[in-house]
Amino acid sequence: xCGSWRSPAAGALSGAxxxxxxxxxxxxGLVLAGGRxxxxxxxxxxxxxxxxxxxxxxxxLLAPHVARAYVxxxxxxxxxxxxxQFAQIEDRLDDAGPIAGLLAAQARHPxxxxxVLACDLPLLDESTLTHLLAARxxxxxxxxxxxxxxxxxxxxxxxxxxxxxxxxxxxxxxxxYCPRKFLLKAGVHLIEEPNPRAxxxxxxxxxxxxxxxxxxxxxxxxxxxxxxxxxxxxxxxAGRSEETLESSARSPRxxxxxxxxxxxxxxxxxxxxVAINAEFADWSTPLNDGDxxxxxxxxxxx
Amino acid sequence: MPTFHFTRTPIDxxxxxxxxxxxxxxxxxxxxGWVRDHNDxxxxxxxxxxxxxxxxxxxxxxxIHEAMTRFxxxxxxxAHRLGDLAIGEVxxxxxxxxxxxxxxxxxARYIIDEVKHRVPIWKKExxxxxxxxxxxxxxxxxxxxxxxARHGHSQPR
Numbered sequence: 001x002c003g004s005w006r007s008p009a010a011g012a013l014s015g016a017x018x019x020x021x022x023x024x025x026x027x028x029g030l031v032l033a034g035g036r037x038x039x040x041x042x043x044x045x046x047x048x049x050x051x052x053x054x055x056x057x058x059x060x061l062l063a064p065h066v067a068r069a070y071v072x073x074x075x076x077x078x079x080x081x082x083x084x085q086f087a088q089i090e091d092r093l094d095d096a097g098p099i100a101g102l103l104a105a106q107a108r109h110p111x112x113x114x115x116v117l118a119c120d121l122p123l124l125d126e127s128t129l130t131h132l133l134a135a136r137x138x139x140x141x142x143x144x145x146x147x148x149x150x151x152x153x154x155x156x157x158x159x160x161x162x163x164x165x166x167x168x169x170x171x172x173x174x175x176x177y178c179p180r181k182f183l184l185k186a187g188v189h190l191i192e193e194p195n196p197r198a199x200x201x202x203x204x205x206x207x208x209x210x211x212x213x214x215x216x217x218x219x220x221x222x223x224x225x226x227x228x229x230x231x232x233x234x235x236x237x238a239g240r241s242e243e244t245l246e247s248s249a250r251s252p253r254x255x256x257x258x259x260x261x262x263x264x265x266x267x268x269x270x271x272x273x274v275a276i277n278a279e280f281a282d283w284s285t286p287l288n289d290g291d292x293x294x295x296x297x298x299x300x301x302x
Numbered sequence: 303m304p305t306f307h308f309t310r311t312p313i314d315x316x317x318x319x320x321x322x323x324x325x326x327x328x329x330x331x332x333x334x335g336w337v338r339d340h341n342d343x344x345x346x347x348x349x350x351x352x353x354x355x356x357x358x359x360x361x362x363x364x365x366i367h368e369a370m371t372r373f374x375x376x377x378x379x380x381a382h383r384l385g386d387l388a389i390g391e392v393x394x395x396x397x398x399x400x401x402x403x404x405x406x407x408x409x410a411r412y413i414i415d416e417v418k419h420r421v422p423i424w425k426k427e428x429x430x431x432x433x434x435x436x437x438x439x440x441x442x443x444x445x446x447x448x449x450x451a452r453h454g455h456s457q458p459r
Contacts, residue, residue, distance in 0.1 A: 299420070
């Protein structure tokens with residue numbers, strides 16, 4: 001099935017992209033929060049789930065996986081408080097939908113690949129992002145999940161390579177604004193979802209209520225207490241050397257994402273090491289209640 | 303005495319050297335790291351060291367043990383200062399005693415290199431101009447993650 005979506009023309013295009021990008025382009029993240037939420041009747045980015053807004057949840061989940069994370073906004077949304085706390089990229093086309101956000105991001109940083117996320121995926125989880133990044137094919141125009149509902153590519157939890165920009169611009173120039181149609185005709189690498197519920201999107205108050213109940217239940221089950229110690233630059237940026245906190249983070253990576261949303265940390269996770277209970281640990285080690293966690297900035301002894 | 307330790311008072315090199323004396327050893331190699339008055343074109347007024355001691359002590363002991371088994375030396379030790387240090391002070395001391403000089407030199411070199419790369423110790427430089435910065439942290443932090451990684455500041459392992 002996957003092969004039939006790759007037309008000969010698109011295949012040639014993706015081949016050209018592969019030759020141009022000798023090195024795998026770094027990945028930046030973009031959460032699309034420029035929608036009008038008309039079916040929901042209120043701003044989907046600001047909807048709270050288990051105490052945190054959808055936008056904050058999405059940015060926290062995304063930030064540790066990408067070199068930089070941005071929120072895509074319309075001009076009239078820039079000062080809106082939920083959006084104002086994050087680095088923004090403003091749409092340049094009016095009412096062109098998600099594709100406008102992606103094009104604006106590609107215009108700002110044409111050299112990187114963009115991991116694009118919709119702002120109405122409250123059940124999105126860590127494993128769906130790590131699997132997408134691990135399965136990424138930089139030689140294709142995009143890497144996307146095949147929806148378990150309809151078998152079609154899922155455009156709003158996908159990685160768009162630098163080489164997709166020209167084809168996306170042509171798509172829009174021809175009057176097409178649907179990103180799914182773009183993926184159907186482009187050279188796209190389709191992968192299976194590790195957790196099919198993770199990409200359920202929320203469009204109505206009823207769907208919101210159901211997702212909200214699910215997440216509240218999960219956070220009540222998964223909330224744990226951790227002690228975090230801060231050293232050197234992180235201590236100064238956190239304004240403290242130690243704290244005990246409640247969190248539903250399952251791994252140090254998720255915990256660093258949560259803390260990065262709270263404190264003005266400038267060190268990306270890839271420059272840090274992590275220790276659990278005074279021993280070096282992997283970023284994906286499952287955290288247990290009572291663990292002592294230390295994020296270790298680049299060292300400089302001697 | 304543990305073979306790797308921290309101290310907040312000046313390092314007594316004579317004391318540390320005495321502890322490595324051994325009748326079976328014919329060679330002793332030592333490295334001292336001193337506080338320098340400049341770094342990367344900036345004039346340094348003083349340094350400040352801090353460590354995640356619980357893990358640093360374990361990692362330091364592991365490095366000493368690796369050096370002893372790898373090079374077959376008789377004794378080895380390392381001391382590192384914490385807190386504020388003035389120009390010219392000894393920040394780190396490494397000593398190795400062995401039957402012959404060759405292994406002693408190799409082991410001392412191994413220990414100081416690994417300590418600098420692996421042990422969670424951080425150094426803040428206070429400059430004559432009045433500002434300060436954490437070595438290896440501040441410049442990469444202002445660059446995008448990808449660029450920083452390319453500059454080679456990412457940590458080993």
